[in-house]
Amino acid sequence: xxxxTQLDSQVPVFEEAPVELRCNYSSSVSVYLFWYVQYPNQGxxxxxxxxxxxxxxxxxxxxxxxxxxxxxxxxxxKPSVHISDTAEYFCAVTRDxxxxxxxxxxxxxxxxxx
Amino acid sequence: DGGITxxxxxxxxxxxxxxxxxxxxxxxxxxxxxxxxxxxxGLRLIYYSQIVNDFQKGDIAxxxxxxxxxxESFPLTVTSAQKNPTAFYLCASSEGYSTEAFFGQGTRLTxx
Numbered sequence: 001x002x003x004x005t006q007l008d009s010q011v012p013v014f015e016e017a018p019v020e021l022r023c024n025y026s027s028s029v030s031v032y033l034f035w036y037v038q039y040p041n042q043g044x045x046x047x048x049x050x051x052x053x054x055x056x057x058x059x060x061x062x063x064x065x066x067x068x069x070x071x072x073x074x075x076x077x078k079p080s081v082h083i084s085d086t087a088e089y090f091c092a093v094t095r096d097x098x099x100x101x102x103x104x105x106x107x108x109x110x111x112x113x114x
Numbered sequence: 115d116g117g118i119t120x121x122x123x124x125x126x127x128x129x130x131x132x133x134x135x136x137x138x139x140x141x142x143x144x145x146x147x148x149x150x151x152x153x154x155x156g157l158r159l160i161y162y163s164q165i166v167n168d169f170q171k172g173d174i175a176x177x178x179x180x181x182x183x184x185x186e187s188f189p190l191t192v193t194s195a196q197k198n199p200t201a202f203y204l205c206a207s208s209e210g211y212s213t214e215a216f217f218g219q220g221t222r223l224t225x226x
Contacts, residue, residue, distance in 0.1 A: 009154065034214055043118075043204055043217030044157075090156060101172070102215065104149075106156040 002027045004093050006105035014113050015083055021076040021108045023091030033074045034092040034102075035065055044090060050074065061085070086112045116141045120205050120218035126226050127192070127199065135190045135221045137205035145210065146188040150174060151202040151220075160203075163188055192223065200225050 007022040025031060032051050036044040048059025055067040065076045074091060091105040118139045127133045139146065145164050149157040159172030163182040177196025182188055188207075192199045202222050206215040 036217075041202075041220065041222070043120075043206075043219050044215075045217065046214040049214055101159060101162070102147075104157040106154060 004105040118218035143207035147206045149204045
């Protein structure tokens with residue numbers, strides 16, 4: 001069965017520090033990978049996606065992620081965070097099951113402190 | 115502007131009542147989805163539809179029903195059979211399985 005694990009439920013970090021939000025997935029077939037961000041009481045918006053090609057993917061707001069097939073990981077990174085990056089981040093995986101579904105991780109709450 | 119509109123933003127339901135959450139999209143997407151979000155549990159799929167007049171159960175469909183009579187609309191009914199309906203509900207759409215989902219702003223349902 002397909003699953004997504006976000007290894008940290010909360011990540012506190014100081015402003016201008018680097019951050020990594022970890023995501024591991026399990027699947028026996030090829031997958032497409034996504035990171036979404038959710039601000040309080042809002043829907044999710046796409047940060048970045050990996051479909052194929054280069055394993056380093058750049059997204060909006062200075063975020064990037066690296067697909068590592070051997071470790072089945074897709075960790076999200078930002079070299080210097082801002083207060084405005086405080087939000088919940090979701091990793092998601094999609095594969096064609098003959099009735100496609102996207103599986104979301106439980107989310108990681110990023111809290112940026114001044 | 116293209117996007118997904120969910121209404122209402124806040125909804126209160128009495129015990130034993132059915133309520134319907136609206137979801138409309140003008141992105142011309144074939145696929146639409148309903149998710150339930152509870153704290154610490156991420157998003158769980160309730161129903162999804164890949165085409166008009168067809169929909170499939172997700173992981174937690176019990177106590178919910180949907181219809182897809184028009185491409186742009188995918189309303190969700192929370193029935194009295196849903197024992198714990200208080201949650202944040204998110205509607206989304208996508209062009210296909212390999213593309214990202216576009217989300218509405220959500221409806222927060224509270225049982226009173």
